[in-house]
Amino acid sequence: MKNILGKLNPVFENRVRLAIMSVLAVSDSADFNALKRMLEVTDGNLATHMAVLEKHRYVRVNKEFVKRKPQTTYAITVTGRKAFADHVDGLESILRAGK
Amino acid sequence: MANLDSGLQDLATIRSMMERSSRFLSLSGLSGVSAGCVALAGAWLAEGVIGGGPGIPGPDGFSIQDFPLRTFLIIDACAVLILALGLSVLFSARMARKKGLPLWGAATKYLLVALAIPLAAGGAFCLILLREGSFFLIPSAMLVFYGLGLFNAGTYTVGEVRYLGILEIALGLLAAVWVEHGLVFWAIGFGALHILYGILLYVKYER
Numbered sequence: 281m282k283n284i285l286g287k288l289n290p291v292f293e294n295r296v297r298l299a300i301m302s303v304l305a306v307s308d309s310a311d312f313n314a315l316k317r318m319l320e321v322t323d324g325n326l327a328t329h330m331a332v333l334e335k336h337r338y339v340r341v342n343k344e345f346v347k348r349k350p351q352t353t354y355a356i357t358v359t360g361r362k363a364f365a366d367h368v369d370g371l372e373s374i375l376r377a378g379k
Numbered sequence: 380m381a382n383l384d385s386g387l388q389d390l391a392t393i394r395s396m397m398e399r400s401s402r403f404l405s406l407s408g409l410s411g412v413s414a415g416c417v418a419l420a421g422a423w424l425a426e427g428v429i430g431g432g433p434g435i436p437g438p439d440g441f442s443i444q445d446f447p448l449r450t451f452l453i454i455d456a457c458a459v460l461i462l463a464l465g466l467s468v469l470f471s472a473r474m475a476r477k478k479g480l481p482l483w484g485a486a487t488k489y490l491l492v493a494l495a496i497p498l499a500a501g502g503a504f505c506l507i508l509l510r511e512g513s514f515f516l517i518p519s520a521m522l523v524f525y526g527l528g529l530f531n532a533g534t535y536t537v538g539e540v541r542y543l544g545i546l547e548i549a550l551g552l553l554a555a556v557w558v559e560h561g562l563v564f565w566a567i568g569f570g571a572l573h574i575l576y577g578i579l580l581y582v583k584y585e586r
Binding site: 307314 | 393484
C-alpha cells in the first residue's frame with residue numbers, strides 16, 4: 281500500500297489544484313477569471329493555489345494587457361503535464377488495487 | 380477505505396473539469412428549436428415560389444413571384460441562415476450565463492473551427508452548383524456538408540450532436556437520389572430534425 285501511495289503527488293492532494301491542472305491539461309491556456317468561474321473559487325483562493333503550482337513549475341504565467349486591462353493567463357508546463365499524468369496513473373492503480 | 384473514496388472523488392473532479400473546459404456545454408436546446416422553426420418558415424416561402432403557388436403578397440402589393448426566382452431563393456436562404464444563427468447564439472449565451480460558464484473560451488473556438496471548415500467547403504460547393512445551374516443538388520449538398528460539420532463539431536460539445544450530423548448526412552444522400560423532393564428533405568433536415576433534437580437536448584440538459 282505504501283508503495284502505491286508513493287505515486288500520488290502531494291501537491292495535487294488539494295482538490296482546487298487538481299481541478300486547475302485538469303483544466304490546463306486540456307486547454308492551450310486559461311485566464312484567471314475564466315478559471316475562477318469554472319472552479320467556483322474566490323480570487324484569493326485561486327491565487328494561493330496558483331502560487332504553489334507556479335513554485336513547482338507546473339504552470340507558466342503570462343501577464344499582458346488586453347484593451348489596457350491587465351490579463352493573467354496560465355498554461356501547463358511539460359513538467360506539470362508529466363506530474364499530472366503520473367498522479368492520474370497513481371490514482372488509477374489505487375482504484376485497481378482496491379477492487 | 381478512505382483512499383478509495385477520495386481517489387474516486389479526485390477522478391470525478393478531473394473528469395468534470397476536463398469536460399467543462401474542453402467541451403462547449405452551453406448549447407441550448409432552444410437554439411435547435413428556433414433554428415428549426417426559421418428553417419421551416421424559409422422552406423415554406425421557397426415552396427410557395429418554386430411550386431408556382433399564388434405567391435405571398437409583398438408590402439406594396441406585388442407578389443414575391445415578381446422577383447427573379449434565383450434572387451429570391453438566395454435572399455431567403457441568407458435570411459434563414461442569419462436568423463437561425465442569431466437565435467442560436469442568443470439562446471446559448473443565455474444558457475452560458477445561467478450556468479456561469481464562459482461563452483467564449485477554448486472549447487467554443489474548437490467547436491467553431493470544427494464546424495466552420497466543412498460548412499465553408501459546403502458553401503463554396505453550393506455557390507459552384509448555383510453558377511452551373513444545378514439547383515436540384517443544392518439541398519442535398521447543404522445537408523451533407525452540414526452533417527459533416529456537425530459530426531466533426533460533436534467532439535467539442537454534447538455528444539448527441541454527432542448523431543444529428545449522421546442523420547443530416549443520410550438525409551442529404553437521400554435528397555440526392557430523389558432530387559425532385561429536395562426541398563422536402565431540406566425541410567426535414569434543417570427544420571424537423573432541429574426542432575426534435577432541440578426538444579431532446581432541452582429535456583435532457585435544461586429542465
